[in-house]
Amino acid sequence: MSFDLKCEVLRELREAYCAHDHYKVTVSTDDWKSTLAPVVEGVMKKAMTAELPASVNRRLTWLAEDDMTAANAILTESEARQTKNALALLEKEFSNIEELLDNARGRSEVTHELRLPLGTITLQIEKGNGNG
Amino acid sequence: MDDENDGLVPQKQSLFPLSAEDIVDNALQSLDEQQAKEITKKAADEVVKIAVEKRKAEYRSDRAQEEMRNLIHNANLLDEKVGDYKINSTFETATGTTSVEIKKSKTNFTLLIAVVGVVVLLLILIFVFLKT
Numbered sequence: 001m002s003f004d005l006k007c008e009v010l011r012e013l014r015e016a017y018c019a020h021d022h023y024k025v026t027v028s029t030d031d032w033k034s035t036l037a038p039v040v041e042g043v044m045k046k047a048m049t050a051e052l053p054a055s056v057n058r059r060l061t062w063l064a065e066d067d068m069t070a071a072n073a074i075l076t077e078s079e080a081r082q083t084k085n086a087l088a089l090l091e092k093e094f095s096n097i098e099e100l101l102d103n104a105r106g107r108s109e110v111t112h113e114l115r116l117p118l119g120t121i122t123l124q125i126e127k128g129n130g131n132g
Numbered sequence: 133m134d135d136e137n138d139g140l141v142p143q144k145q146s147l148f149p150l151s152a153e154d155i156v157d158n159a160l161q162s163l164d165e166q167q168a169k170e171i172t173k174k175a176a177d178e179v180v181k182i183a184v185e186k187r188k189a190e191y192r193s194d195r196a197q198e199e200m201r202n203l204i205h206n207a208n209l210l211d212e213k214v215g216d217y218k219i220n221s222t223f224e225t226a227t228g229t230t231s232v233e234i235k236k237s238k239t240n241f242t243l244l245i246a247v248v249g250v251v252v253l254l255l256i257l258i259f260v261f262l263k264t
Contacts (some may be wrong), residue, residue: 003170004177033140040140066162070171077153078178085186087140089193089226096197097230103204108234115228 006062007071014075018050021119029098030128036121040087043119047079050118079117086116101127193226207234
């Protein structure tokens with residue numbers, strides 16, 4: 001099996017077997033950053049320490065080969081970068097949502113499902129009072 | 133990117149004593165030339181993949197912004213022409229899915245006013261009846 005294929009199988013295994021946490025948080029357009037920070041930290045920590053169950057490692061002996069250490073490191077780093085990219089884009093998403101809430105003049109309810117590698121955060125978003 | 137994530141991405145990133153780069157470097161030293169080549173190529177592919185995903189996410193964000201503006205426009209049109217309405221929309225955004233519900237219920241408000249009016253009238257009648 002090529003290294004590339006091993007990496008892709010490993011990625012699938014991580015998605016299938018590593019626990020995916022689901023958080024639910026209520027935030028306002030003013031305080032979303034401070035409310036979200038500890039939750040994001042938890043998801044990132046989880047992604048960086050995620051390990052396959054021992055039963056899977058026992059069955060797939062190639063997972064113990066030397067090059068798999070590098071494969072794991074590449075995938076972990078990749079997930080961390082994807083998370084950082086998502087968080088950078090969240091700033092604009094919140095700006096869009098704030099615009100929507102402003103223009104909806106109290107008629108709307110907004111929920112955002114933030115999907116991160118190895119974790120999903122459901123955000124119930126309320127309009128802030130502009131102090132953020 | 134770090135500036136954009138100000139306050140959201142955990143500052144203490146060193147969950148491991150070794151970084152992903154250190155692990156890959158160590159792995160490269162203990163593997164043969166072919167394996168090292170494969171690992172380097174995979175790491176480079178992953179960086180490109182993340183960059184492409186980021187571009188796609190930015191595009192989804194722009195499109196979601198436009199769709200949200202259209203939604204508000206349609207809600208405003210309904211406001212002028214219809215008494216009661218409810219719109220449920222979902223948008224695929226850069227970081228996940230945003231669900232929006234916009235509703236207006238003129239009937240409920242009218243009903244509430246009518247009920248309050250009847251109660252007040254009844255109280256007045258009871259008060260007058262008790263006085264006489």
